[in-house]
Amino acid sequence: MALPFQDAAANRRAFLGLAGLSALAVAGCTSTPKGGGTSTDVNKIDAILPKFKALEVGKPDILVPPPAASGYLSYPSSLVDAITDKPGKGGGVIKVTTLNWGTVPPGLGSNKYLGSINTELGVDMDFSINDGNTYADKLTAILGARDITDVLVAPSWNTNIPRFPDAVQTLFEDLTEYLKGDAVLKYPMLASFPKEAWQGSVWGGKLAAVPFVNDNPFAWALFYRKDILDAAGLGPAKTADELYQLGKKITKPDQGVWAFSDITDYVQMIFKVPGAKGGWRVEGGKIVNKIETPEFMAALEFLVKIFKEGLVHPDLVGSKGADASQLFNSGKIVVQQNGLGAWQSALREQLKINANYKIQPMKVFSHDGSASPLVWGSADPIFYTFIKKGLGKARTEEILACLNWCAAPFGTKEWELRQYGVEGVHFTRGTDNVPKTNDLYNNEYANQFTFLSGRNAAVTGGSDTPNYVQDYTTWTKDAVKYLEPNPWAGVRTEDPVKLSQLNTPTQDLIKDVVRGRRPLSDWPTIVADWKKNGGDEGRDFYAKALPN
Amino acid sequence: MTRPVWEEKPTVAGQAGKGTLLTLVTAAVIIPLWTVVVTSLSSRATIDKAGGLVFIPRGFDFSAYQSIFATDRVTRALWVSVMITAGGTLLSITLTTMAAYGLSRPGSLAHRPLLFLFLLTFLFGPGIIPSYLLVTGVGLKDNLLALILPTAVNAFNLVVLRAFFMNLPGELIDSARIDGASEWRILWQIVIPLSKAVIAVVALFYAVGYWNSFFNAILYLSDPSDHPIQLVLRSYILQGQAPPGVSLPGTNVPPPTLAIKMAVVVVTVIPALLVYPFVQKHFTKAVLTGAIKG
Numbered sequence: 001m002a003l004p005f006q007d008a009a010a011n012r013r014a015f016l017g018l019a020g021l022s023a024l025a026v027a028g029c030t031s032t033p034k035g036g037g038t039s040t041d042v043n044k045i046d047a048i049l050p051k052f053k054a055l056e057v058g059k060p061d062i063l064v065p066p067p068a069a070s071g072y073l074s075y076p077s078s079l080v081d082a083i084t085d086k087p088g089k090g091g092g093v094i095k096v097t098t099l100n101w102g103t104v105p106p107g108l109g110s111n112k113y114l115g116s117i118n119t120e121l122g123v124d125m126d127f128s129i130n131d132g133n134t135y136a137d138k139l140t141a142i143l144g145a146r147d148i149t150d151v152l153v154a155p156s157w158n159t160n161i162p163r164f165p166d167a168v169q170t171l172f173e174d175l176t177e178y179l180k181g182d183a184v185l186k187y188p189m190l191a192s193f194p195k196e197a198w199q200g201s202v203w204g205g206k207l208a209a210v211p212f213v214n215d216n217p218f219a220w221a222l223f224y225r226k227d228i229l230d231a232a233g234l235g236p237a238k239t240a241d242e243l244y245q246l247g248k249k250i251t252k253p254d255q256g257v258w259a260f261s262d263i264t265d266y267v268q269m270i271f272k273v274p275g276a277k278g279g280w281r282v283e284g285g286k287i288v289n290k291i292e293t294p295e296f297m298a299a300l301e302f303l304v305k306i307f308k309e310g311l312v313h314p315d316l317v318g319s320k321g322a323d324a325s326q327l328f329n330s331g332k333i334v335v336q337q338n339g340l341g342a343w344q345s346a347l348r349e350q351l352k353i354n355a356n357y358k359i360q361p362m363k364v365f366s367h368d369g370s371a372s373p374l375v376w377g378s379a380d381p382i383f384y385t386f387i388k389k390g391l392g393k394a395r396t397e398e399i400l401a402c403l404n405w406c407a408a409p410f411g412t413k414e415w416e417l418r419q420y421g422v423e424g425v426h427f428t429r430g431t432d433n434v435p436k437t438n439d440l441y442n443n444e445y446a447n448q449f450t451f452l453s454g455r456n457a458a459v460t461g462g463s464d465t466p467n468y469v470q471d472y473t474t475w476t477k478d479a480v481k482y483l484e485p486n487p488w489a490g491v492r493t494e495d496p497v498k499l500s501q502l503n504t505p506t507q508d509l510i511k512d513v514v515r516g517r518r519p520l521s522d523w524p525t526i527v528a529d530w531k532k533n534g535g536d537e538g539r540d541f542y543a544k545a546l547p548n
Numbered sequence: 549m550t551r552p553v554w555e556e557k558p559t560v561a562g563q564a565g566k567g568t569l570l571t572l573v574t575a576a577v578i579i580p581l582w583t584v585v586v587t588s589l590s591s592r593a594t595i596d597k598a599g600g601l602v603f604i605p606r607g608f609d610f611s612a613y614q615s616i617f618a619t620d621r622v623t624r625a626l627w628v629s630v631m632i633t634a635g636g637t638l639l640s641i642t643l644t645t646m647a648a649y650g651l652s653r654p655g656s657l658a659h660r661p662l663l664f665l666f667l668l669t670f671l672f673g674p675g676i677i678p679s680y681l682l683v684t685g686v687g688l689k690d691n692l693l694a695l696i697l698p699t700a701v702n703a704f705n706l707v708v709l710r711a712f713f714m715n716l717p718g719e720l721i722d723s724a725r726i727d728g729a730s731e732w733r734i735l736w737q738i739v740i741p742l743s744k745a746v747i748a749v750v751a752l753f754y755a756v757g758y759w760n761s762f763f764n765a766i767l768y769l770s771d772p773s774d775h776p777i778q779l780v781l782r783s784y785i786l787q788g789q790a791p792p793g794v795s796l797p798g799t800n801v802p803p804p805t806l807a808i809k810m811a812v813v814v815v816t817v818i819p820a821l822l823v824y825p826f827v828q829k830h831f832t833k834a835v836l837t838g839a840i841k842g
Contacts, residue, residue, distance in 0.1 A: 097770075102783055102786075102787035103621065103780065103783045103787060104775065104780075106772060107772055107773070131766060131779075131783060131786070133786055134766050137676060137766070138766060138767060140676055140677065141676045141677055141679075141680040141767055142680070144680070145677055145681045147680070147684055315600075323600060323806070326596075326599065326806060327599050329596060330597065330599035330600070331599075332600075353596060354596070439618065443619050443621075
């Protein structure tokens with residue numbers, strides 16, 4: 001979701017990342033020996049994966065093939081009490097380190113949301129909620145200092161911090177014996193997680209974490225203001241040229257309206273640039289990076305054209321931290337590249353002040369309108385939940401039972417309590433049965449239990465977001481067919497240091513070329529430098545990591 | 549009789565030029581502040597119409613302020629920041645003044661190796677993990693002192709003060725000593741009164757540093773009731789922002805409006821702005837100190 005200062009924040013993250021790396025280099029000089037990168041082929045460890053057992057709780061109205069979530073058109077009038085036993089066995093307060101993007105709610109003792117769930121669990125979970133944008137630094141510090149709580153949540157993009165695999169071996173409990181094969185049936189909610197999600201939880205041949213299943217595998221969608229295009233008698237594009245023409249027609253700088261946000265990533269998808277593992281693909285037995293492909297060159301040409309002709313909002317061209325979503329909601333831009341996760345809350349909030357507000361993602365298309373577009377995405381888990389080593393069998397089982405509670409699916413009482421809090425305290429029920437949350441909820445909820453393992457594998461709506469479920473599932477049903485196959489699926493990789501250090505400079509160079517600060521003709525030189533400075537090393541690394 | 553150029557009546561063009569330049573400079577400072585304040589007082593519809601920050605006010609809407617003060621999150625964080633800033637600045641300035649005085653006196657015990665140790669921190673930072681180990685090792689985790697003690701003495705400020713103290717006439721200190729004054733008394737009654745301006749400026753540096761610090765709070769404080777205002781501000785500004793390309797599960801908590809974000813910015817900036825006028829006279833004086841030295 002693009003929000004204010006996104007670029008600024010991204011830069012800051014990049015900088016902090018570099019600072020963290022150099023700090024580590026100074027501190028120990030031992031991180032990633034030789035800087036060669038590591039990879040683990042988790043396909044070889046099927047034997048330790050938990051057995052899958054589907055849960056029968058409510059049937060979705062609109063079935064969407066996994067890894068995308070299915071849709072439910074109505075909220076159930078009666079909820080299932082899926083877990084009758086209290087998971088807590090009197091083991092004392094469970095300390096949890098987690099993350100969120102937002103204000104930190106009150107803690108244990110002054111938070112009714114926490115209190116009511118802890119009562120249900122039969123044990124107190126006490127959260128330390130950290131800022132998601134600086135979490136890598138916090139993780140580096142607490143893992144390095146071996147100062148961890150009973151439970152720790154790490155997002156997948158932070159598991160590439162230096163020496164993370166070592167930390168997993170040293171600090172976190174091996175969950176294999178607790179969960180492998182039939183053992184997981186003790187935790188029926190966790191048993192309903194797909195095999196692919198558990199594959200991601202394997203470190204060093206051991207099952208090390210409970211995954212947060214990703215039910216939205218799509219990286220980007222291209223949203224447009226349907227209300228504005230309808231009024232202008234225009235429709236969504238089906239080819240790159242149509243997109244360009246659409247941009248020309250709706251850009252009216254004198255009225256303060258521009259066609260596009262920064263759509264650099266989405267245009268690459270349109271031109272079928274590879275996106276797996278940061279942009280690698282296998283081509284006739286050879287490994288090729290996206291920046292070397294003719295598709296990427298074509299995408300660059302297109303981007304240079306739309307930027308040069310002023311079809312992108314000038315505030316976003318300057319990367320001065322302008323808020324693309326705000327501009328989109330205000331109708332100052334008409335087409336925005338964004339994640340699907342932002343859709344529902346944007347619709348809900350905007351309909352309160354603009355009854356005509358309509359947004360839709362464009363049906364996925366390829367540059368020439370051919371029948372097989374390409375969609376970037378990944379079904380890898382979003383978060384991993386680790387349990388501290390050495391807590392003992394009883395305590396580990398107690399924690400796993402709590403995680404099982406957190407993973408209860410849509411249609412259960414547990415899900416509603418986790419997602420909305422207590423009726424009458426945190427929400428009131430509308431005529432459509434859907435909980436309507438209040439200020440207390442906004443003040444107390446911060447994905448505490450949700451990020452622990454509480455997947456959200458259900459698209460649900462309500463009267464405040466009409467047609468959302470239908471529209472969402474229509475798009476995902478179509479897009480999921482074109483998800484790019486990942487040749488390294490199931491292989492956990494940690495990029496060689498030289499390659500990961502190239503990421504930010506390369507992104508900056510793409511920005512420079514797209515914005516016309518460097519000529520397009522420089523691109524072959526840029527690629528040659530990239531190869532020399534670590535690109536070729538990365539290629540060798542990915543060639544070796546490729547499963548047979 | 550020709551008069552020197554500075555006594556001549558300024559030309560109209562010259563005055564107009566100066567006026568324009570000063571207006572531009574002032575505008576460059578005022579306009580962003582103005583925009584932040586106006587946006588914080590605007591309704592959602594106004595912000596939506598403007599497509600973001602609002603420059604021309606269209607009515608006043610205090611709902612953003614009502615919203616941020618509806619819970620004690622912001623007021624508590626402000627109080628924490630005020631305590632850290634006041635306590636930290638007092639401690640820092642006391643330690644730095646004493647250390648700088650001791651190191652400025654030639655012949656004081658081990659002053660060269662000690663100075664070297666201070667200067668070493670210019671070149672080498674400890675890094676995140678060693679700092680974390682030290683701070684948690686001495687039991688400062690979840691303690692507000694973790695925001696003060698690790699940054700209590702800044703080598704740059706120490707060098708500035710030491711250089712100033714070294715330029716004080718030695719005779720003055722010698723005569724005080726002849727009159728029987730102890731080192732404490734010399735520091736308290738001779739050196740500090742003569743150095744008020746530079747001490748005020750160094751105190752301002754420290755105060756601004758404490759007021760703006762947030763990173764140590766991220767590392768060491770897990771209880772949200774201990775969070776300083778900058779951390780709370782950050783959480784408001786970045787709310788809902790996930791890493792690019794990652795689609796987080798949707799949440800029912802609405803993201804704060806731009807008005808709320810700007811209202812928190814206003815609340816964060818005001819205390820710092822209030823302090824400046826009181827320190828300003830010292831600030832000018834300290835900048836001028838040394839201006840005519842060769």
